[in-house]
Amino acid sequence: MLLTILLIAFAVVVFIQFLYYIFIFGKFSFAKGSNEKPKNIPISVIICAKNEAENIKKYFQTLLTQNYPDYEIVLIDDASSDETAELFEAYEKQYSNVKLVKVQNNEAFWGNKKFALTLGIKAAKNEYLVFTDADCYPATNDWLLQISSQFTREKTIVLGYGAYEKVKKSFLNKIIRFETMLTATQYFSWAKIGKPYMGVGRNLAYKKEEFFNVRGFMDHMKVRSGDDDLFINQAATKKNTAILFSPESFTFSEPKTTFSSWMYQKRRHATTAKYYKGFDKFQLALFFVSQFWFLVLAIVLLAFQFQWMLVTAIIVFRYFFTWLSLGYAAGKLKEKDVMYWYPIIEIVLIFTQLSVFFKNLFSKPVHWK
Structure with missing residues (x-):
């Protein structure tokens, strides 16, 4: 029995x-890709960094060489103790489309990336914002073109795919990339159904008005993680959200190389899920x-x-x-x-x-x- x-x-x-x-x-899984035309809307690319000097040296040029007519790069130095601030200052002097935002330690928001991002968003001169991380780089020079194609009068949030580099003969790398693929399949699918619930800060875009419509990160400012998924969980709807999965629109990051460091990363990500909608x-x-x-x-x-x-x-x-x-x-x-x-x-x-x-x-x- x-x-x-x-x-x-x-x-x-x-x-x-x-x-x-x-x-x-x-x-x-079975959906066809969209063929929307790029739009020459002014874009602000926002990078928040804390002690990321080595990654900035490696990847910053990939942002400067985007095949896009009108964009600025907002660099946020969140009270770094390495060379990050000096590198950002040099880039601001060298490139006319680079803007630096310096964040001093604030007792109420110490060590909170959301506070730093808020300052960067307010400093951005353009309405359309594109986010990635200091340890990421776009797959192609058409990254911004691809993102711009998804913005419409109604679609003001764009969820992209943040991939990880392939490492030969590494089973851990296959696990990381499989989980990343599965996670993207989930949030892309629910977005297409009309129930978007998360995005990844490695490849995310939205109109500035969406940020202020939900009071930015204020409702979850005390939660140290979730500047990407908790914001999307709160702000994204069936009407305002588009997904983007063309290979030209991917961003890439270096994956963790040890099981313990990957587990720690997973533990950080998992702490935000309990704050999702029911x-x-x-x-x-x-x-x-x-x-x-x-x-x-x-x-x-x-x-x-x-x-x-x-x-x-x-x-x-x-x-x-x-x-x-x-x-x-x-x-x-x-x-x-x-x-x-x-x-x-x-x-x-x-x-x-x-x-x-x-x-x-x-x-x-x-x-x-």
Whole structure:
């Protein structure tokens, strides 16, 4: 009797996953790319940096060489203790379209990136703002052209894809890139459905009025993380949000190279999810729960060899539709190679997420340098 109940539960879990992968994620996975024309709107690119001198030296030129007619670069030095401020000062003197914003430590907002970003946003002269990080670089010189194409009278928020560089012969790198691809598939899909819930600060754009419409970061200023996803969770709607996933619009970052540093990064990111809207927390939790119980119930039912042919058929069907959906998404995001390792990576991520959850219950990671 118990095994029969577990089999029914197993079928329900797989059905839930079918709904996610085909009817929700499929909104992105099987979607066609847009062919919107670039618009020559004035843009302000905003970079907030704290002790990022080495990355700035490597990547700043990729911002200067954008094939775009009218843009400024707003550099925010958030009380750095390395050469960051000196580099920014030199760039401001050398390039007419570079503006420097210096942030002094403020007792009320000490170490809070949101405070620094707020000052940079207010200093930007243009209405259309594009955000990336100091350790990121655009894939092409047409990055801003691609972003500008998505802005319309109604679409005032653009969610882009922030990829990670490929590292040969690194399984950790495949895990990182798979998780990044899966996360993007989720937030792109929900945005297409009309329920946008997050974006990534490595590749994000919005009109300045959207920032002031929700009082900027004030409602979550005390939460050290979430200048990107918590803002989008609050400000993005079905009407004002567009997604952008053309390869020319990607940004790239160097991935973590050790499991411990990647885990710490995941712990920082996970602390913001509890501040999402109720529905967003529910749908994310339901997806993870369905992943976890699929794995557990499949192992239990196969271990007892209960209706093993039926259970095996369900497992094969489940991997078929998940591979199909994620395979198309990986193709769009140029991450096809990670799909060869998909079943193994999925198991690693399930237990990694459990570990992050329990670790964050007992200690909180630091969020800004």
